[in-house]
Amino acid sequence: xxxxxxxxxxxxxxxxxxxxxxxxxxxxxxxxxxxxxxxxxxxxxxxxxxxxxxxxxxxxxxxxxxxxxxxxxxxxxxxxxxxxxxxxxxxxxxxxxxxxxxxxxxxxxxxxxxxxxxxxxxxxxxxxxxxxxxxxxxxxxxxxxxxxxxxxxxxxxxxxxxxxxxxxxxxxxxxxxxxxxxxxxxxxxxxxxxxxxxxxxxxxxxxxxxxxxxxxxxxxxxxxxxxxxxxxxxxxxxxxxxxxxxxxxxxxxxxxxxxxxxxxxxxxxxxxxxxxxxxxxxxxxxxxxxxxxxxxxxxxxxxxxxxxxxxxxxxxxxxxxxxxxxxxxxxxxxxxxxxxxx
Amino acid sequence: xxxxxxxxxxxxxxxxxxxxxxxxxxxxxxxxxxxxxxxxxxxxxxxxxxxxxxxxxxxxxxxxxxxxxxxxxxxxxxxxxxxxxxxxxxxxxxxxxxxxxxxxxxxxxxxxxxxxxxxxxxxxxxxxxxxxxxxxxxxxxxxxxxxxxxxxxxxxxxxxxxxxxxxxxxxxxxxxxxxxxxxxxxxxxxxxxxxxxxxxxxxxxxxxxxxxxxxxxxxxxxxxxxxxxxxxxxxxxxxxxxxxxxxxxxxxxxxxxxxxxxxxxxxxxxxxxxxxxxxxxxxxxxxxxxxxxxxxxxxxxxxxxxx
Numbered sequence: 275x276x277x278x279x280x281x282x283x284x285x286x287x288x289x290x291x292x293x294x295x296x297x298x299x300x301x302x303x304x305x306x307x308x309x310x311x312x313x314x315x316x317x318x319x320x321x322x323x324x325x326x327x328x329x330x331x332x333x334x335x336x337x338x339x340x341x342x343x344x345x346x347x348x349x350x351x352x353x354x355x356x357x358x359x360x361x362x363x364x365x366x367x368x369x370x371x372x373x374x375x376x377x378x379x380x381x382x383x384x385x386x387x388x389x390x391x392x393x394x395x396x397x398x399x400x401x402x403x404x405x406x407x408x409x410x411x412x413x414x415x416x417x418x419x420x421x422x423x424x425x426x427x428x429x430x431x432x433x434x435x436x437x438x439x440x441x442x443x444x445x446x447x448x449x450x451x452x453x454x455x456x457x458x459x460x461x462x463x464x465x466x467x468x469x470x471x472x473x474x475x476x477x478x479x480x481x482x483x484x485x486x487x488x489x490x491x492x493x494x495x496x497x498x499x500x501x502x503x504x505x506x507x508x509x510x511x512x513x514x515x516x517x518x519x520x521x522x523x524x525x526x527x528x529x530x531x532x533x534x535x536x537x538x539x540x541x542x543x544x545x546x547x548x549x550x551x552x553x554x555x556x557x558x559x560x561x562x563x564x565x566x567x568x569x570x571x572x573x574x575x576x577x578x579x580x581x582x583x584x585x586x587x588x589x590x591x592x593x594x595x596x597x598x599x600x601x602x603x604x605x606x607x608x609x610x611x612x613x614x615x616x
Numbered sequence: 617x618x619x620x621x622x623x624x625x626x627x628x629x630x631x632x633x634x635x636x637x638x639x640x641x642x643x644x645x646x647x648x649x650x651x652x653x654x655x656x657x658x659x660x661x662x663x664x665x666x667x668x669x670x671x672x673x674x675x676x677x678x679x680x681x682x683x684x685x686x687x688x689x690x691x692x693x694x695x696x697x698x699x700x701x702x703x704x705x706x707x708x709x710x711x712x713x714x715x716x717x718x719x720x721x722x723x724x725x726x727x728x729x730x731x732x733x734x735x736x737x738x739x740x741x742x743x744x745x746x747x748x749x750x751x752x753x754x755x756x757x758x759x760x761x762x763x764x765x766x767x768x769x770x771x772x773x774x775x776x777x778x779x780x781x782x783x784x785x786x787x788x789x790x791x792x793x794x795x796x797x798x799x800x801x802x803x804x805x806x807x808x809x810x811x812x813x814x815x816x817x818x819x820x821x822x823x824x825x826x827x828x829x830x831x832x833x834x835x836x837x838x839x840x841x842x843x844x845x846x847x848x849x850x851x852x853x854x855x856x857x858x859x860x861x862x863x864x865x866x867x868x869x870x871x872x873x874x875x876x877x878x879x880x881x882x883x884x885x886x887x888x889x890x891x892x893x894x895x896x897x898x899x900x901x902x903x904x905x906x907x908x909x910x911x912x913x914x915x916x917x918x919x920x921x922x923x
Contacts, residue, residue: 333886336670358669437872439888459691466690478789478871491768492788601668608889609690615875615883616701 295320298540301334301342301349302327303527304482306399308560315547321540329482330438331355338364344534347541350398353526354440354596357388365394366531372542375549383526383566387595396545397566399501399557400526402586402593403441406503406513411494416516419449421495423472430475434487434496437479439611440596441497441523442469448521448594455599457606466610473614488513500583501562508562508577515583517590524593526566655903662896670890680897702880702898706905709877712791712866713859716798717806720855721848723799724806728847731807732814743811746804758797758864765793765869789871797865798855805854813847849913857906877902 300307304327312323328334331352338349343364351359359365370376379397389395407416412428423446425433435442446469447454452461477493485502487493489511498506503515529548535541547553554565555573564584571579578584599607632639662680665673687699731742749757764771765787772784787793817840825835841848863878872879877898884895 330887332670332888332890336885336890336892339671437867437887462690473873476871476873479873480867480871483868490763490766492766604668606690608891611888612701612875613690615873616705 295322296537296540297321298323298348298537298544299346300325300544301338301346301532303350304329306350306527306557306561308556311553311556311560314553315544318547319540319543321537321543323544335359338532343532344536346532347535347537348529348544349532350527350529352596353386353388353528354598356395356528356530357598359530360389360394364533366533366535366538367393368531368542368545373546373549375546378549378551378554378567378569380566380568386526389528395528395530396549398527398529398548399561399563400524400566401500401563401584402517402522402524403436403497403499404445404516404518404522406488406496406498406506406515408488408491408494409512409514416514417519419445419518419520421516421518422497423449423468425472425475425495429495431477432494433476434478434480434484434493435476436484436497437481439607442614443607443610444523444594444596445497446472448518448523451520454594454597455603455607457603462606462610466613469610469614479615485509499563504562504578504581504583507581507583517586519591521591522593524595526595658896658899658903662893662900664893666891666893668890669888670885670892672892677893680891680893683891683894684897684901705875705880706877706902708874709860712794712798712876713856713862715795716802716859717852717856719795719799720803720806721852724803724851725810725848728807728810728814731811732817733819739815743808746807750804754801755864757800758868761797761800762788762868765796788869789873791870793869794865794876797869798859798862801862801865802855802859805858806851809850809854810844810847813844817843846917849916853910853913857909860906861902 298321300323302325307325312325315321316323326346328337331354334349334351335355335358338346338359356365373392373396376392376396379392383397383400384392386392405416405419405422407421407429411432412426414426414428421429422433422435443465444454446465447456450461450464450468452458452465456462478487480487484496484498485506488496488498488503488506489509491511498515500515503513506513507515529545531538531541531545548557549567551567551569552573554567555570558565558570559573559575559578562578562581562583661672663676663678665675665677665679667673683699684702685699686696687701688694688696727746731739731746734742763769765785766772767784767786767788769788771787772781775781776784787796821839821843822835825839826832830838861878861881863876863882866872866876866879870876875883881895881898881902883889884891884898
């Protein structure tokens with residue numbers, strides 16, 4: 275009897291040791307985490323990582339709302355989506371003691387409006403959205419958003435626009451000098467008319483394909499994320515990314531600790547792991563954006579560190595983050611988007 | 617019904633009667649779980665209040681149907697009038713699906729005829745060849761088509777190399793590209809039912825008609841078409857209905873510039889609009905349309921089968 279008891283408890287111990295290493299469920303964008311980095315984490319900690327992917331912030335939110343909350347430990351929403359998820363109670367918080375590498379976060383990314391003092395999220399990558407132009411097709415001035423919204427003849431009918439309401443409407447507002455979340459009727463009508471008028475010059479709407487159409491030549495100009503533009507250039511397209519004088523969109527993707535995370539401790543370990551400069555640099559080298567972590571420079575590829583896409587000229591107009599409009603105002607912007615795509 | 621067979625308890629009928637419920641359970645479960653439940657859920661959601669950026673509030677509301685049919689201007693305070701936005705989206709989708717169906721019929725019917733008139737032992741090979749491309753995922757086939765017809769793609773290169781055209785054809789991001797994509801995606805759904813109908817056709821009837829001085833055209837119209845008509849209608853439905861809700865071809869080949877029914881619904885759930893009740897309402901309206909179509913089909917076949 276005693277033997278049986280000892281064996282059983284030994285087996286239990288073994289089982290719990292395995293469980294302590296355990297698993298981690300990550301809900302992440304597609305093509306945004308190098309597999310070698312995941313393998314490195316598993317090798318260091320023994321934690322098996324499973325990753326499910328999504329292709330838009332909204333798809334991720336919808337899926338979590340539809341009952342996936344409690345199945346995933348961490349997700350990677352953009353700035354405004356962190357605010358939305360925080361406001362609807364979908365995020366867990368961690369303490370500074372748990373997040374031992376929190377001091378590695380670059381100071382300007384610590385007290386962000388969407389997560390004051392970083393209680394639920396850590397920076398993943400940040401970047402900008404504006405547009406890129408194929409310089410073989412168009413050699414003129416590309417310092418204005420007019421390239422997209424009032425294009426020169428060479429580019430008419432050869433423009434790809436992101437299939438993303440936020441980015442299109444914010445860049446359009448910047449072009450017209452209209453504030454975000456405006457409720458001024460004349461401003462909104464002007465925005466709607468300008469976009470409908472510009473649409474006749476656009477060839478396609480596409481976000482996932484934004485880089486491919488520039489590389490293949492299907493589009494000669496396109497709204498694009500800076501990392502995508504860098505990748506297009508690396509793949510041989512003669513494209514130049516613009517920091518337009520009217521401004522550009524800034525965004526930051528953040529890894530958040532989800533509410534009811536089944537493996538909370540492992541999630542914290544993973545977040546600390548990603549705050550190590552070497553690991554943050556590995557993500558940047560893969561995604562070609564910029565990390566919000568201090569001390570990554572020695573680990574960055576030279577081409578990424580010095581790329582024109584990641585280093586706006588000193589006199590560039592600063593970018594703006596997307597604001598979260600109140601429900602009534604958002605409904606107006608939704609209507610403008612539907613009207614544009616009807 | 618009554619009689620010695622029932623008493624003996626050994627007849628097939630009574631065996632099945634006692635086992636009736638257990639035998640029907642799988643069907644009920646299938647229909648209940650995979651048909652009634654999702655549709656009921658969709659119907660319920662379409663009458664709920666939307667939560668901004670996805671989700672629903674459990675309060676009854678007609679807002680989704682109101683948004684579909686009633687236009688009150690951008691700011692919602694103009695006098696109500698009929699909303700054409702979504703009706704136009706439906707009309708555009710129906711036109712695209714309709715053209716794709718006609719293309720499928722024009723190519724599919726001769727193909728099916730060709731296969732059905734081969735010697736029986738080689739028909740299997742032909743059918744097999746028809747299905748081979750469809751072992752590849754639909755997404756990959758659609759993207760490949762995109763590569764083929766793009767401005768600097770192989771099709772334009774070949775045509776220009778052969779001197780047929782001097783400027784590349786603007787095929788990509790057009791309505792025609794969408795119709796081509798739908799046609800390519802659903803062609804076997806036309807060929808297979810039409811083949812099944814043509815294969816049963818007794819070709820001696822054509823000879824009999826010809827003996828009676830019927831021209832080829834009359835044979836086709838008066839003899840062949842009425843007999844293979846069920847196959848043609850089935851093929852048309854199988855192509856038309858999935859084409860209506862398709863969004864891969866419109867997005868990848870048409871440039872996603874204008875909503876189709878599929879992308880309109882997609883946008884309500886997966887993208888920024890996040891209006892679940894409206895997405896559910898559009899789905900319900902689409903389903904009602906399809907149901908009406910199927911009922912008309914069922915009535916027409918029922919009429920045919922009556923002596």
